[in-house]
Amino acid sequence: MKKTYSGRYFEILEKRKNLPVWVHKEEFLKTLKENQIVLLVGETGSGKTTQIPQFVLEAVLNENPSSGPKGKKWLVGCTQPRRVAAMSVSRRVAEEMDVEIGDEVGYTVRFEDCSSSKTVLKYLTDGMLLREAMADPLLGRYKVIVLDEAHERTLATDLLFGLLKQTLVSRPDLKLVVMSATLEADKFQNYFTGVPLIKVPGRLYPVEILYTREPQRDYLEAAINTVIQIHESEPPGDVLVFLTGEEEIEDTCRRIASKLGDQVNVMPLYSTLSPAMQQKIFDPTTDAVRKIVVSTNIAETSLTIDGIVYVVDPGFSKQKLYHPNTRVESLLVSPISQASADQRAGRAGRTQPGKCFRLYTEKSFKELEKQTYAEILRSNLANTVLTLKRLGVENLLHFDLIDPPAPDTLARALDDLYHLGALDDECNLTKTGEMMSEFPLDPQMAKMIIVSPQFNCSNEILSVSAMLSVPNCFIRPRGEGQKAADKAKSMFSHIDGDHLTLLNVFHAFLQHNQNQDWCYENFINYRAMKSAVNVREQLVRIMSRFQIKLCSPDFNSRDYYVNIRKALLAGYFMQVAHLERTGNYLTFRDKDDQVVHLHPSNCLEYKPEWVVYNEYVLTSRNFIRTVTYIQGEWLVDIAPDYYKPANFPNSEAKRVLQRHCKKRRLSEERSCKIF
Numbered sequence: 257m258k259k260t261y262s263g264r265y266f267e268i269l270e271k272r273k274n275l276p277v278w279v280h281k282e283e284f285l286k287t288l289k290e291n292q293i294v295l296l297v298g299e300t301g302s303g304k305t306t307q308i309p310q311f312v313l314e315a316v317l318n319e320n321p322s323s324g325p326k327g328k329k330w331l332v333g334c335t336q337p338r339r340v341a342a343m344s345v346s347r348r349v350a351e352e353m354d355v356e357i358g359d360e361v362g363y364t365v366r367f368e369d370c371s372s373s374k375t376v377l378k379y380l381t382d383g384m385l386l387r388e389a390m391a392d393p394l395l396g397r398y399k400v401i402v403l404d405e406a407h408e409r410t411l412a413t414d415l416l417f418g419l420l421k422q423t424l425v426s427r428p429d430l431k432l433v434v435m436s437a438t439l440e441a442d443k444f445q446n447y448f449t450g451v452p453l454i455k456v457p458g459r460l461y462p463v464e465i466l467y468t469r470e471p472q473r474d475y476l477e478a479a480i481n482t483v484i485q486i487h488e489s490e491p492p493g494d495v496l497v498f499l500t501g502e503e504e505i506e507d508t509c510r511r512i513a514s515k516l517g518d519q520v521n522v523m524p525l526y527s528t529l530s531p532a533m534q535q536k537i538f539d540p541t542t543d544a545v546r547k548i549v550v551s552t553n554i555a556e557t558s559l560t561i562d563g564i565v566y567v568v569d570p571g572f573s574k575q576k577l578y579h580p581n582t583r584v585e586s587l588l589v590s591p592i593s594q595a596s597a598d599q600r601a602g603r604a605g606r607t608q609p610g611k612c613f614r615l616y617t618e619k620s621f622k623e624l625e626k627q628t629y630a631e632i633l634r635s636n637l638a639n640t641v642l643t644l645k646r647l648g649v650e651n652l653l654h655f656d657l658i659d660p661p662a663p664d665t666l667a668r669a670l671d672d673l674y675h676l677g678a679l680d681d682e683c684n685l686t687k688t689g690e691m692m693s694e695f696p697l698d699p700q701m702a703k704m705i706i707v708s709p710q711f712n713c714s715n716e717i718l719s720v721s722a723m724l725s726v727p728n729c730f731i732r733p734r735g736e737g738q739k740a741a742d743k744a745k746s747m748f749s750h751i752d753g754d755h756l757t758l759l760n761v762f763h764a765f766l767q768h769n770q771n772q773d774w775c776y777e778n779f780i781n782y783r784a785m786k787s788a789v790n791v792r793e794q795l796v797r798i799m800s801r802f803q804i805k806l807c808s809p810d811f812n813s814r815d816y817y818v819n820i821r822k823a824l825l826a827g828y829f830m831q832v833a834h835l836e837r838t839g840n841y842l843t844f845r846d847k848d849d850q851v852v853h854l855h856p857s858n859c860l861e862y863k864p865e866w867v868v869y870n871e872y873v874l875t876s877r878n879f880i881r882t883v884t885y886i887q888g889e890w891l892v893d894i895a896p897d898y899y900k901p902a903n904f905p906n907s908e909a910k911r912v913l914q915r916h917c918k919k920r921r922l923s924e925e926r927s928c929k930i931f
């Protein structure tokens with residue numbers, strides 16, 4: 257039966273037909289029919305992300321009217337580097353196709369699947385497609401895969417390139433479309449040897465680019481002043497400002513709001529914000545109030561925020577950097593690339609003409625790198641190696657990547673996985689490694705969960721892991737509310753560490769029946785808590801697949817928290833710091849030790865000799881965040897191979913460790929004598 261469409265459908269269809277990609281529809285479909293791989297480069301806003309997958313779907317449905325593999329429907333998949341884009345674009349496409357989201361059009365992002373057996377077009381993060389490939393390396397449900405925003409060169413997209421290059425050989429019926437606004441076409445054509453390239457010039461509305469005459473000393477001040485200037489002297493239209501991180505964004509929102517009051521509606525956007533808050537930026541505003549969205553670069557690609565006329569681009573973003581020697585992966589505020597700057601400008605001019613205010617000179621723009629450096633060259637690769645091993649890649653050095661990572665980085669990753677027991681001496685995936693790869697978590701966390709039954713506390717470790725996987729649950733408003741928030745937090749504080757504090761919050765939330773008012777009264781982020789409950793349920797499902805026992809120590813036993821702390825260490829034993837006599841902590845790794853400080857958010861009432869930490873944060877100082885007290889002798893008990901004193905540089909910590917080892921040896925000898 258033919259579907260009857262709503263009036264809205266025809267209204268949007270008229271607009272869609274004006275998008276530049278529509279002129280190239282026939283050429284694109286013909287090229288796709290004749291080739292297995294097609295590259296498509298089109299300007300921002302030309303209609304790639306929303307239209308091309310629909311064209312592809314039309315062709316797939318026309319050519320394959322009967323059902324796909326195992327009686328299921330064929331799928332067209334379109335990847336996005338960011339979850340907020342995958343979710344919002346799929347909603348838009350569902351609206352364009354006049355269907356409910358989750359039916360014919362759906363999305364899958366980490367910890368959230370909004371697709372069903374009806375789904376034929378699925379937007380998903382590149383990371384999720386990689387996960388699907390682990391379960392089914394031939395991606396049997398897919399007829400066409402569209403890799404969007406390829407220029408971003410995220411780690412997952414780069415791995416998908418390598419993987420799909422192999423898969424396409426085994427599956428001649430599978431097709432691949434690679435899309436971007438600013439693709440290094442030559443590089444990709446070389447990589448995929450001579451595949452056709454379709455160029456879509458033009459955009460729907462023009463964007464005027466303005467540069468400053470002089471370089472700006474303080475980009476934050478400059479950004480705030482520009483927003484005020486726009487508000488005071490430019491015609492109506494919403495504003496999108498790009499900044500680098502959560503704190504900076506919240507602070508800027510507050511400052512803009514205090515200067516412009518009710519005349520504007522200021523909204524933050526960053527990845528750790530709850531999905532509900534993220535969705536708020538798409539709410540239409542009334543004419544009298546200007547919307548000002550202050551965002552990290554998660555709004556840089558694919559997003560259309562209706563009403564945005566002005567973009568303010570200070571030219572910086574936080575970028576991941578990895579030092580294989582110290583094994584520290586950190587985020588540093590760095591200048592963006594020309595490709596990023598173009599993407600940012602492209603957020604304007606989507607539903608009407610726009611203006612982009614670049615807070616740097618034209619000369620500086622020309623001096624920026626052309627493209628952002630591929631993420632694979634700037635990351636800790638432990639997770640990547642685990643993924644590749646799970647995908648059956650035997651020889652990592654022969655896996656065909658566009659930019660192969662530095663050998664040092666690869667060696668470090670192999671080493672870490674070996675210590676975690678994920679790889680054996682021959683670099684093959686162990687049973688533990690296989691299990692670890694099934695958890696959508698970093699390898700240490702996965703290991704911690706897998707071994708937690710040995711410490712009789714898998715229930716607690718799951719709760720801690722869930723809490724570590726969601727946005728910060730503590731709300732700390734600036735100004736008046738800060739003291740009250742700190743007081744509320746202290747009610748949950750556990751003197752031995754932040755992990756245990758998170759566990760207290762999780763338990764309290766359950767005890768109060770997941771009540772939203774309770775969260776509000778206690779300065780707890782309700783959405784984060786609901787997400788944690790949801791994440792935990794998903795982790796439980798993976799646990800039961802592997803028959804990993806769910807168990808808890810007796811809450812009244814003295815060892816309740818000791819067991820949990822030991823289990824934490826069993827996963828994170830490579831993230832330990834020792835308090836030196838100088839009063840500083842020193843990370844304790846087998847090469848370069850680093851002086852670090854406890855992050856001010858910690859809830860320890862004293863400075864323990866040894867701590868295990870979740871995160872290394874590099875800002876004005878080196879901080880370790882989310883820390884818990886552990887005992888030095890546990891290191892030699894829990895990770896004896898890793899903590900051989902001979903492996904470590906001469907230090908105070910080494911001497912302590914030697915003592916523990918000696919004690920352990922003596923007690924072993926003693927127990928030998930008894931028998």
Ligand SMILES: Nc1ncnc2c1ncn2[C@@H]1O[C@H](COP(=O)(O)OP(=O)(O)OP(=O)(O)O)[C@@H](O)[C@H]1O
Pocket residue numbers: 275298299300301302303304305306307348436437460557558559560562602605606607
């Ligand atoms: N949510 C929306 N509301 C209104 N119009 C929209 C929406 N999403 C998309 N559009 C319209 O469709 C156009 C094309 O969007 P699309 O995301 O497909 O472009 P694109 O070429 O992929 O851009 P980019 O390279 O920036 O991702 C937009 O410029 C806008 O006019």
